[in-house]
Amino acid sequence: MNENDCACGVNYTYRELEDFLLNSPEVLEVAVVPGPDVCGEVYAFIVPRSGVFNPVRLELAFQCKLKNYGLKGFIEYRESLPKSGTGKLYRRELMNKAACWQR
Structure with a gap:
């Protein structure tokens, strides 16, 4: 997985999206991974705070x-x-999970 990605000419990092979600007091842990085939899709796996x-x-x-x-x-x-x-973090396992999701 490339840490940097680009969609529609805009550069971003998965870490940047993770940091955004971690700023929420409701989020304990998060991992963001790219979509398997479709450009411009990301998947966030979130562990909410109790x-x-x-x-x-x-x-x-x-x-x-x-x-x-x-x-x-x-x-x-x-x-x-x-x-x-x-x-x-086993990011590859999450990427495989994202590949199985129905859109």
Whole structure:
């Protein structure tokens, strides 16, 4: 996975999108990965914080941010992100999961 990507001539990084989502007090962890085939699609895997959680508000904020880049995004809420024993994120596993999603 290339850390930098480009859609419609606008450069962005997946880390930039992750940081945007992490700024929400409702998000504990997040990983953003590219779509498998369709240019301009990103997938966010989010572990919400326990307590009050409003997925609609988070979804709207994410979609508004993505419009600035000419992107479409999809969110999956999870209890945890796949990691190694040392805490390294298994991003490839999430990319494979994104490839199986029905659009």
